[in-house]
Amino acid sequence: xxxxxxxxxxxxxxxxxxxxxxxxxxxxxxxxxxxxxxxxxxxxxxxxxxxxxxxxxxxxxxxxxxxxxxxxxxxxxxxxxxxxxxxxxxxxxxxxxxxxxxxxxxxxxxxxxxxxxxxxxxxxxxxxxxxxxxxxxxxxxxxxxxxxxxxxxxxxxxxxxxxxxxxxxxxxxxxxxxxxxxxxxxxxxxxxxxxxxxxxxxxxxxxxxxxxxxxxxxxxxxxxxx
Numbered sequence: 001x002x003x004x005x006x007x008x009x010x011x012x013x014x015x016x017x018x019x020x021x022x023x024x025x026x027x028x029x030x031x032x033x034x035x036x037x038x039x040x041x042x043x044x045x046x047x048x049x050x051x052x053x054x055x056x057x058x059x060x061x062x063x064x065x066x067x068x069x070x071x072x073x074x075x076x077x078x079x080x081x082x083x084x085x086x087x088x089x090x091x092x093x094x095x096x097x098x099x100x101x102x103x104x105x106x107x108x109x110x111x112x113x114x115x116x117x118x119x120x121x122x123x124x125x126x127x128x129x130x131x132x133x134x135x136x137x138x139x140x141x142x143x144x145x146x147x148x149x150x151x152x153x154x155x156x157x158x159x160x161x162x163x164x165x166x167x168x169x170x171x172x173x174x175x176x177x178x179x180x181x182x183x184x185x186x187x188x189x190x191x192x193x194x195x196x197x198x199x200x201x202x203x204x205x206x207x208x209x210x211x212x213x214x215x216x217x218x219x220x221x222x223x224x225x226x
Contacts, residue, residue: 008141009185015131015145016152016189019124020196023153026123028204030116033109053111060110067103074103075119085125085150089143093126100126124153148186152193 042052068074076096085091104119128149132142 008145009188011135011145012148012185012189013192015128015149016192017196018131019128019149019152020193020198021200022124022127023120023193024197024200025204026120027116028200030105030108033105037109057111060106060112063106063110064103064112067106071099071103074122075100075107076122078118078121081118081121081125082150090129090132090146091122091125093130097123097126097130121153125150128153144182148189152190 037056041047081091100119100122104116104123107114108116108119128146132146132149135142135145
């Protein structure tokens with residue numbers, strides 16, 4: 001039993017690391033394509049017309065419309081993905097990961113005013129379920145592993161570790177020893193996800209298009225808190 005628990009912990013660490021690596025690589029790819037379309041191409045071809053954004057967004061809208069007409073309303077919103085998980089205990093991945101990925105890329109690249117977290121939740125959620133289904137675990141352990149993977153996704157996407165650890169407190173158990181073990185495994189899984197995310201960003205550094213950026217020197221005054 002103890003050996004199985006160690007193996008399960010290692011599975012959790014690897015799954016969290018995989019989530020972090022995938023999320024980081026996805027955001028780097030999106031950032032690269034955004035810079036390519038909106039900075040590199042206009043600079044290389046000396047495009048200065050004010051109609052460039054109108055042309056790109058127009059063509060992007062047509063492309064996205066054709067894709068949605070063929071495959072449906074993708075990428076799925078985070079509320080849909082989390083809602084499906086709460087209802088069914090899993091997130092579909094057969095053909096879903098591919099659709100979410102290839103629909104999200106043009107949406108994010110060609111000027112849509114949306115964030116990457118919706119597509120990431122569908123892509124990573126499906127990936128977590130795919131991994132869970134292929135590990136030789138009991139049904140209870142498989143569901144627990146997927147649950148921790150969802151926590152790692154929330155933490156990595158929103159840079160908020162407690163968003164994932166907090167899921168352990170939602171478990172309907174009064175045994176504090178069990179809850180304590182779950183919180184520990186959650187924390188380790190989430191930490192490995194954050195490490196994977198920052199590792200891929202360190203290996204492939206880039207200026208992130210997503211997030212809040214502050215000036216290095218900020219003059220704080222008491223009036224700002226009023």
